[in-house]
Amino acid sequence: MMNRGPSSADRDAALSRLGRLARAELTGDASPDQASKARWRFRESLAKATSERPVPRWAMGTFAAAAVAVAIFFGVRAMVRPPLTFEVDSVEVANHDYFLVPPTAEQAHVRFSDGSDITLEPGTRGRIAELRADGAAIGLESGKASLHVVHRTGTRWSVNAGPFVIAVTGTAFDVGWSGGDQVFEVMLRSGSITVKGPMAASGIQLAAGERLVANLKAGQLRVERPAPAASATTNDPAPTASDDSSDDMGSRRIDGSPQARSGGSEVKQSWGKRVAAGDFDAVLAEAQEMGLEGALARSSLPDLVALADAARYRGRRDVARRALLAQRERFTGSMPAHTAAFLLGRLAEAEPETAIRWYDRYLGETPNGEFASEALGRKLVAVQSVSGPDSARPVAREYLRRFPNGAYAAKARELTSP
Amino acid sequence: MALPLTPHGPRPVLVSKQGGDEPDDGTLAAEAAKGDPGAHAAIWDRYSPLVRRVLVRAIGPGIDVEDQLQEVFLRFYRNRALLRDPAALRSFLFGIALRVAASELRSRRIRSWLRLTKDGLLDEPEAPRADPDAREAVRRLYRILDRLDANSRLAFVLHYVDGWELTEVAEAFGVSLATIKRRLARVSVNVFASAQADGLLVQYLGDEKGHGQP
Numbered sequence: 001m002m003n004r005g006p007s008s009a010d011r012d013a014a015l016s017r018l019g020r021l022a023r024a025e026l027t028g029d030a031s032p033d034q035a036s037k038a039r040w041r042f043r044e045s046l047a048k049a050t051s052e053r054p055v056p057r058w059a060m061g062t063f064a065a066a067a068v069a070v071a072i073f074f075g076v077r078a079m080v081r082p083p084l085t086f087e088v089d090s091v092e093v094a095n096h097d098y099f100l101v102p103p104t105a106e107q108a109h110v111r112f113s114d115g116s117d118i119t120l121e122p123g124t125r126g127r128i129a130e131l132r133a134d135g136a137a138i139g140l141e142s143g144k145a146s147l148h149v150v151h152r153t154g155t156r157w158s159v160n161a162g163p164f165v166i167a168v169t170g171t172a173f174d175v176g177w178s179g180g181d182q183v184f185e186v187m188l189r190s191g192s193i194t195v196k197g198p199m200a201a202s203g204i205q206l207a208a209g210e211r212l213v214a215n216l217k218a219g220q221l222r223v224e225r226p227a228p229a230a231s232a233t234t235n236d237p238a239p240t241a242s243d244d245s246s247d248d249m250g251s252r253r254i255d256g257s258p259q260a261r262s263g264g265s266e267v268k269q270s271w272g273k274r275v276a277a278g279d280f281d282a283v284l285a286e287a288q289e290m291g292l293e294g295a296l297a298r299s300s301l302p303d304l305v306a307l308a309d310a311a312r313y314r315g316r317r318d319v320a321r322r323a324l325l326a327q328r329e330r331f332t333g334s335m336p337a338h339t340a341a342f343l344l345g346r347l348a349e350a351e352p353e354t355a356i357r358w359y360d361r362y363l364g365e366t367p368n369g370e371f372a373s374e375a376l377g378r379k380l381v382a383v384q385s386v387s388g389p390d391s392a393r394p395v396a397r398e399y400l401r402r403f404p405n406g407a408y409a410a411k412a413r414e415l416t417s418p
Numbered sequence: 419m420a421l422p423l424t425p426h427g428p429r430p431v432l433v434s435k436q437g438g439d440e441p442d443d444g445t446l447a448a449e450a451a452k453g454d455p456g457a458h459a460a461i462w463d464r465y466s467p468l469v470r471r472v473l474v475r476a477i478g479p480g481i482d483v484e485d486q487l488q489e490v491f492l493r494f495y496r497n498r499a500l501l502r503d504p505a506a507l508r509s510f511l512f513g514i515a516l517r518v519a520a521s522e523l524r525s526r527r528i529r530s531w532l533r534l535t536k537d538g539l540l541d542e543p544e545a546p547r548a549d550p551d552a553r554e555a556v557r558r559l560y561r562i563l564d565r566l567d568a569n570s571r572l573a574f575v576l577h578y579v580d581g582w583e584l585t586e587v588a589e590a591f592g593v594s595l596a597t598i599k600r601r602l603a604r605v606s607v608n609v610f611a612s613a614q615a616d617g618l619l620v621q622y623l624g625d626e627k628g629h630g631q632p
Contacts, residue, residue, distance in 0.1 A: 008603065011610045014623040018559055018613060019578030021622055025556040026479055026579070028471030035466075038484055042462050045492055046455050087497050087517075113496040417453060 083131045085113045100125040101143070112136065115150040115410050116157070129160070135168075144176035150410050151191065151381065161186075164197030164214065172407045182216035190374050190407035192346070199278065204313050207343065208374045221278060271299070271306035280310040284319065292319065296326040305336050308343065321347050338362060342371040345378065352382035373399075377408030380415075389415055447504035450494075458495050465508065466491065469515045475579045476519035476572055477526075478560035479553075486522050490515045516572060516590060523568040555622050562612040562619075570605045577602060 006014070030038065088099060089109045101108045103123040110118040110128070116136075120126075124143025130136060135157040138147070149157045149168050157168040161177035164184045171191020177184050186195060188206045195212055196203045199221040206212055206223070214221040271283045287295040287307055299307065304327045311320035324340040324347070331337045345358030359379040363372060376399050384392035396412035403409065441449075441460070449457035469490050473483040493514050494501075501510050563571045569591065576582045576590065588598035613619040 006610075008606075011606055015578050015606055015610055015613075017624075018555075018619065018622055019575075019581070021552055022475065022556045022559055022579045023581065025553055026471075026475045028467070028474035028483075030467070030470060034484075038466065038487060039462065041484075042466075042488055042491055043459060045488060046458055046495060049492065049495055085493075085496065087493070087500060089500065109500075111497055111500045115499060117499075413452075 083133050084116075084136055085131070086128060086136075087111050097128040098125075099127070114152065117148050119146040121145065132156070140175060140177050142177060142179050144174065146172070146174045148172040148407065149191075151408065152411075162197075163216070164195060164200075167194045167196070167203075184214040184216070185212070187211040190377070203315075205315075207346070208371055271303040271310070275306040275310050275313075280314050283307060283310040284314060284316060287319070292322070296322055297330075299326075301327065301331045301334060301336055304330075308340070312343070312347075317347055335366075338366045338369060339371065341365060342369070342375050345375065349378070349382065352386045355379075356382045356386070373403045373406045373408075376402065377406060377411070380408055380412060384415070443507040444504040447501055447507040447510075450507075451498050451501060451504070453495075453498065458491070458498075461494070461507070461511075462491050465511050468508075469511060472512060472515045472580065473519055476516070476575050477522055478563065479557055486515075486518050489518050493518070513590070520568040520572060523571060527564075527568075551618065552622075555618050558616055558619050559609075559613065562609055562616075565612075566605060566608075570601060573598060573601055574605050574609065578606075 087110070089111070099108070099110065099120060101120045101122050101124045105122050107122065108120045108124075110120065112118075118138065121144040124140070124145055126141045126143070126145070127139040128136060129139045134154050135149075137157070138145075138159045140159060140161040145159075147157075147159065147168070149155065149171055151171070155168075159166040159168065159175055161175055162179060162182070162184055164177070164186075166173075166175060166186060168191075171193055172189040173191070173193060174187045174189070175185070184197070186193070186206070188208055188210050190208045192205060192207060194203045194205045197214065198216055199214060199219070204212065204221075204223065209225065211224040212221065213224070271286070274283050283306060287299075295307065296304070304323050308320050308323035308327070311317070311323060321344065324344050327334070327340045328337045328344075339362075341358050341362035345355045345362065348354040348358055356379055359375040359382070362369065362375045363379075366372065369375075376395070380392055380395045380399055383395050393415050396415040399406065399408055399412040400416065446457050446461055446464070450461055466487060470483060470487050473486050473490070474481075477483055477486065490511065494511060497514075501507065563574060566574065573587055573591065576587045577584060582590070584598055584602070585595055587602075588595045591598060593601075610623075613623055
């Protein structure tokens with residue numbers, strides 16, 4: 001018979017004896033045959049996993065047989081990519097696909113198998129709603145997250161934050177949503193995203209450096225441009241004291257309130273102000289009323305910038321392109337004219353050769369411009385699509401030299417790895 | 419619950435051979451981080467025996483852990499960029515192994531609800547040992563552990579079977595020492611009571627087999 005109520009030390013010692021017994025029984029030793037099979041199986045899997053990437057020459061011999069075996073055994077299946085997987089680096093954060101970072105904890109990180117990652121700020125909660133081979137759907141219930149999505153052909157990610165949806169193809173951005181305050185905020189660091197939601201039903205496309213803030217309670221949506229672009233708008237007529245739609249960042253405020261939409265000012269607002277107030281359609285309509293040719297020929301540089309923005313946000317690529325070209329022709333050498341080269345490249349990406357020429361022009365005019373990383377990265381993608389990896393490799397090397405931590409660094413490393 | 423990728427994880431039982439022409443962990447991990455398949459193959463060679471052992475003890479006797487072993491190293495390949503400190507390669511791999519083991523234990527529990535195998539166990543791949551009683555005792559111990567949730571079971575196995583210090587177990591789970599003590603105290607009471615009630619196991623609770631006294 002056992003003693004009644006053994007001390008915890010006795011219990012611990014007894015269980016340790018049982019544990020030692022199990023340790024002796026369960027050595028986990030594999031027979032040489034088992035070990036060999038397992039090793040070979042891993043190498044086959046590794047060869048499959050690396051089959052989409054260049055393999056070092058020295059490793060070719062080692063993995064050639066495995067690659068052939070993979071090709072034979074997996075056939076068409078090798079063409080089918082499995083859904084992404086992810087890892088969370090903190091025990092407190094994840095419960096299956098749901099994440100909740102305690103307010104007192106440090107940042108948490110979610111790393112996806114395609115190299116994309118999310119940094120979650122303390123207090124953030126949400127869900128990995130969907131995992132596919134070409135991307136994932138993230139639901140942000142509350143808090144702030146920074147996303148870096150690795151761009152690959154056909155990449156398709158989305159982030160739902162409150163009533164807003166962000167469509168992503170490959171980019172880095174910060175997003176925040178507060179259900180209590182009804183405030184949505186997204187800051188695009190590189191790449192491009194399209195935001196849809198209240199006051200942005202048809203979608204607003206953001207360029208690198210732009211920040212969108214929507215306050216649903218106040219009925220306001222504001223897009224802020226980075227400083228260089230803002231400097232272009234400083235030529236705008238000085239805002240009136242009652243004009244609250246401007247700020248020192250050259251932002252454009254989209255105000256859903258009837259007062260704001262009516263203008264509220266006796267002075268006719270510039271197009272820059274109207275874009276800031278969200279009246280994209282009004283700017284486009286007014287340009288059409290003026291006659292587009294005339295508008296392009298006579299408008300001020302800030303108005304041309306605003307017209308191009310309004311057209312881009314509304315998907316009027318033809319008008320956007322002409323407004324950007326007008327900036328370059330009429331205001332050669334100005335910062336907006338340089339930026340227009342980058343934006344023209346973005347608009348021309350359906351024709352990669354044209355896009356490459358615009359990116360080259362932008363990089364030539366402003367080698368250290370605010371969109372230099374983005375332009376070079378996009379050029380890298382375009383060159384690869386047009387001329388293949390061999391031609392893209394020098395671009396990739398240049399990208400890594402200049403922007404080793406840039407949004408396209410992973411892509412560049414793929415191309416340059418031996 | 420996900421397990422943490424602690425920079426300084428649990429200490430493994432074995433020390434891998436290093437020196438001579440073999441690169442150290444940091445060098446290997448740095449090469450692996452670049453996606454070098456040769457480095458991943460070398461890491462397999464160095465660590466697969468250790469990881470296999472952790473998996474076997476975590477999942478229990480009679481279970482083929484080959485799939486889980488492969489999964490650990492493939493996950494490492496896919497998530498190699500997460501390894502911020504190359505010198506922490508070993509603990510990083512163990513962290514993955516624990517997550518894979520926890521996932522397998524949960525899956526097994528679900529499968530057991532749907533389709534029970536004989537005694538809940540599969541074919542025994544390991545060579546039988548000389549002491550059939552000891553082997554049976556271990557099987558019975560793991561039947562008791564099968565009733566625990568995955569994390570309680572893993573904590574028990576890491577401490578009592580693998581011999582990890584409580585601080586190491588706590589670190590592996592990313593919880594405080596006090597938390598792991600409470601968890602193990604609760605688990606050990608249950609396991610001990612179940613073992614006492616087992617005619618064979620009770621013999622192994624004593625100082626020597628057959629004494630039956632802790």
